[in-house]
Amino acid sequence: MLHISDLGYQYPHSSKPALDGIALTARRGQVLGLLGPNGAGKTTLISHLAGLLPIQRGQILIDGVPLAQVRAASPTRIAVAPQEYAFYPALSVRENLQCFAAASRLGGKVRQERIAQSLAFTQLERFANTRAARLSGGLKRRLNLAIALLPSPELVLFDEPTVGVDPQSRAFILDAVKTLAREGTAVIYTTHYMEEIEAIADHAIIMDHGKVLRDGTLTDLLGEGAARLRLVIKNMSPETVCAQLAALGATRIEGEYIVVTLNENISPATAIAAAESAGARIEQLDYGHYNLEHLFMALTQRSLRDE
Amino acid sequence: MQMQILIALIRKEFMVLLRDVHALTSLFLMPVIFIVIMSLALKDIYSPPVRGQSYALEVRDKGPLADEFVRRWVALRGAPQSMPAAPQEALRRGALRYIVIVEPTFSAVLSAPNTPSGVQVRLIADPALEISLFRATEAQLSALIGELRAEALQDRFTGISTKGGQAIHLLVSTERLSLGIHPTAVQQNVPAWLVFGMFFVVNAIANLLVQENDNGTLSRLLTLGVSPGVQLLSKGLPYLVVNAVQAALMLAVGIWLMPLLGGDGLSLAGIHWGSLILLLAALSIAAVGMALALASLIRTHAQASTIGPILNVLMAALGGVMVPRSIMPATMQTIAGYSPMNWGLEGLLAVLLRHATPVEILPQAACLAAFGAVMLMAAVVLFKRRTSL
Structure with missing residues (x-):
C-alpha cells in the first residue's frame, strides 16, 4: 500500500539530515511498528505522510502513485491520529465529529453514518454530548482516534496514541488498532513502549538519527538474539569472565550482564561449563530470547536524547 | 465542497x-x-462650564467702576468665595480655580482719557485649570473691562450715561457649523x-x-x-x-x-x-x-x-x-x-x-x-x- 524509498529531509539551518535514506513498506491488514528515540526522525516521517512537509529526496508511493498526487485527489485516504489532543475542547464530542466530518468532505447521510460508526468503534456514544474539555485522558485519546477514523482511511498513522492514559484505555486503544488492521487498514504505529509493538505489530522498524537501523518481522527481530547468551556472575570480575569466554564467541559487558554471541557450533552448555570451570558462580542466565527493548537499546547505544 | x-x-x-x-x-x-x-x-x-468655577475676588479700589465691575462679574460667574488667608496655596491645592485682583487705581485709570498704564486687574489661576477655561476667563475679563472703560469715557465726555449699554458681546456672533449636531x-x-x-x-x-x-x-x-x-x-x-x-x-x-x-x-x-x-x-x-x-x-x-x-x-x-x-x-x-x-x-x-x-x-x-x-x-x-x- 505504502512504499517509501530513499527518503531524505534536512530542515533549514540544521547541520544534519532529519531523514537520511529511509525505506519502508506498509501493507493493508498489517501493523507496522515504528520505534525510535527522540530525534530519530519519526515525527518528520509522519509529517511527510501527513502532507505537512515537501519531499526533498526520495519517493513516497501509495499503490504506486506519488503521495502528492494521491493527497491532491483524495487527502483523506491517509489519516493521522496525532500525539496532541487535536480537537476543539469547547465543543462536545459529537460537535467535534461533525466539524471534522465536514472537513473530511463527508456529507449528508454518509456523514451521520460515519459519525455513528466512529462513536461506536471508540465506544464514545455515552459521551457524545459531553464537552471535549471535560473528558478524561483516555476518552480524549479515543476521541482523537474517532476523528481519525471518520473518513474511513486506508492508512492510519498513530503517533504515540497511548501517552498518559490508564491501562484500561491503553488496552482498548491497542485492541482498536489491531481490529482496524484486521479489517484491512494499513497501520503505522509509533510508540516508546516496546511491549505495545510486541503486542500488536506484524512488522517493526527501528530508526535512529534519520536512518532505518532494523526492518523486519517481529519474529526476525526477536530472533536476532538466538545465539546470544546473557550471564550474571557476581564472584568474578566481568572482564575476567569475558577473557575466559572469548574463544567461544564475541563478548561484551552490558551493565551487570556479560553478553556472549556464541560462535557457530558452540552450544550454550559448552559456554556455561567453560565459565564454571573458570570458577564463576552463575546467578542468572538467559539464552536465545531477545526482547525488543534489548535490541532497541543495543542499536540506539543507550545514550540519553534531549533533542 | x-x-x-x-x-x-x-x-x-x-x-x-x-x-x-x-x-x-x-x-x-x-x-x-x-x-x-x-x-x-x-x-x-466640548462645552466647558465657565460658570460655577470656584473663585475669589480681591477689590483694592473703592471707586464706582470697581463696584460696577464686581456686580457684572458676579452676574457672569456667580458669587465669589471669601478670599483665603493664603490665596496662592488655595490655588495650588485646587480649593479655588482662580482669583481676580482689582488694583486700587482701577476706577481712575479706566475713566482717564489718556492711554491706560499699569496692570489694573490680575487673573491668577489654579495650575490645573484647563487652558480653554483660562482663556475664556481672560477673554471675559478683557471684554468687561473694555465695556466699563467705554461707558466711563462716554459718560465723561458726553455726559450721557449708558450703563450696561456697551454690551460688546452683542456685536459678535459665534457659530460652530455642525449640521444641527x-x-x-x-x-x-x-x-x-x-x-x-x-x-x-x-x-x-x-x-x-x-x-x-x-x-x-x-x-x-x-x-x-x-x-x-x-x-x-x-x-x-x-x-x-x-x-x-x-x-x-x-x-x-x-x-x-x-x-x-x-x-x-x-x-x-x-x-x-x-x-x-x-x-x-x-x-x-x-x-x-x-x-x-x-x-x-x-x-x-x-x-x-x-x-x-x-x-x-x-x-x-x-x-x-x-x-x-x-x-x-x-x-x-x-x-x-x-x-x-x-x-x-x-x-x-x-x-x-x-x-x-x-x-x-x-x-x-x-x-x-x-x-x-x-x-x-x-x-x-x-x-x-x-x-x-
Whole structure:
C-alpha cells in the first residue's frame, strides 16, 4: 500500500539530515511498528505522510502513485491520529465529529453514518454530548482516534496514541488498532513502549538519527538474539569472565550482564561449563530470547536524547 | 465542497466564541465600558462650564467702576468665595480655580482719557485649570473691562450715561457649523472607542490561532486537505460579523444608554447610511486582516496577550483615539496620518459630524481596505510558514 524509498529531509539551518535514506513498506491488514528515540526522525516521517512537509529526496508511493498526487485527489485516504489532543475542547464530542466530518468532505447521510460508526468503534456514544474539555485522558485519546477514523482511511498513522492514559484505555486503544488492521487498514504505529509493538505489530522498524537501523518481522527481530547468551556472575570480575569466554564467541559487558554471541557450533552448555570451570558462580542466565527493548537499546547505544 | 467545509468551520468558530466568556467580555463589554466611562468623564470637554468655577475676588479700589465691575462679574460667574488667608496655596491645592485682583487705581485709570498704564486687574489661576477655561476667563475679563472703560469715557465726555449699554458681546456672533449636531463627548467618543474596540479582535484571533496550533487542530485540518486560505477565511469571516455586532452595540450604547446615564445622546439623524456601512466594512477588513497577520506571526499565548494589546494601544495613541489628532503637534499629526485607526476615526467623524457622502470618505475607506488586503496576503504567507514544520 505504502512504499517509501530513499527518503531524505534536512530542515533549514540544521547541520544534519532529519531523514537520511529511509525505506519502508506498509501493507493493508498489517501493523507496522515504528520505534525510535527522540530525534530519530519519526515525527518528520509522519509529517511527510501527513502532507505537512515537501519531499526533498526520495519517493513516497501509495499503490504506486506519488503521495502528492494521491493527497491532491483524495487527502483523506491517509489519516493521522496525532500525539496532541487535536480537537476543539469547547465543543462536545459529537460537535467535534461533525466539524471534522465536514472537513473530511463527508456529507449528508454518509456523514451521520460515519459519525455513528466512529462513536461506536471508540465506544464514545455515552459521551457524545459531553464537552471535549471535560473528558478524561483516555476518552480524549479515543476521541482523537474517532476523528481519525471518520473518513474511513486506508492508512492510519498513530503517533504515540497511548501517552498518559490508564491501562484500561491503553488496552482498548491497542485492541482498536489491531481490529482496524484486521479489517484491512494499513497501520503505522509509533510508540516508546516496546511491549505495545510486541503486542500488536506484524512488522517493526527501528530508526535512529534519520536512518532505518532494523526492518523486519517481529519474529526476525526477536530472533536476532538466538545465539546470544546473557550471564550474571557476581564472584568474578566481568572482564575476567569475558577473557575466559572469548574463544567461544564475541563478548561484551552490558551493565551487570556479560553478553556472549556464541560462535557457530558452540552450544550454550559448552559456554556455561567453560565459565564454571573458570570458577564463576552463575546467578542468572538467559539464552536465545531477545526482547525488543534489548535490541532497541543495543542499536540506539543507550545514550540519553534531549533533542 | 470547500464551501461546505468553510460553513462547518465558521459554525464551529461561532460555537467556540459563544462559549468563551473571556473573549466575549473583551470583544463586547470592554469597548462599551470605555465608551460609557470616557463619555461621562469627558462630558464637559466640548462645552466647558465657565460658570460655577470656584473663585475669589480681591477689590483694592473703592471707586464706582470697581463696584460696577464686581456686580457684572458676579452676574457672569456667580458669587465669589471669601478670599483665603493664603490665596496662592488655595490655588495650588485646587480649593479655588482662580482669583481676580482689582488694583486700587482701577476706577481712575479706566475713566482717564489718556492711554491706560499699569496692570489694573490680575487673573491668577489654579495650575490645573484647563487652558480653554483660562482663556475664556481672560477673554471675559478683557471684554468687561473694555465695556466699563467705554461707558466711563462716554459718560465723561458726553455726559450721557449708558450703563450696561456697551454690551460688546452683542456685536459678535459665534457659530460652530455642525449640521444641527453638537460635537458632544459622546459624538466624539463613540467613533473613537468604536475604532479601538473593533481592533480588539486582534487579541481574540491571535489567542485562537496559538491555541489551535498548540493542540494540533490546524495541522489536522491541513492533513485533511483543508487549505490555509479556507482556514484563514473560516477565522476571518466570523470576526467580520463580530465587528458588525460590536459597531451596532456601541452605536446603540451612544444613542440609548448614554442619555439614561446622564450623558449626551449620540445622534445619527441626517447621516449618510451608505457612508457609515462602507466605512465600517473597510474598517472591519483592516482590523480582521491585521488580526490574522499578527495571529499567524505570534507563536505563544504570552506573545498574544502582550503584543496584541500593546499594538492596539500604540495605534490608538497615534491614531487620535486617546488624544485628538487636532491637538497634536504637526509632526505627530503627520505620523497619525499613517495609522489605520486614524483613517477609521477620521472617516467615522466625517460620517457622524459632517454627514459625509460615500465619495467623501472614499480616501479613508480605500486606505483601510487596501491595508486589510495587504495584511490578508501577509497572513496567508505567514500561516503557511507557521503550519509547515
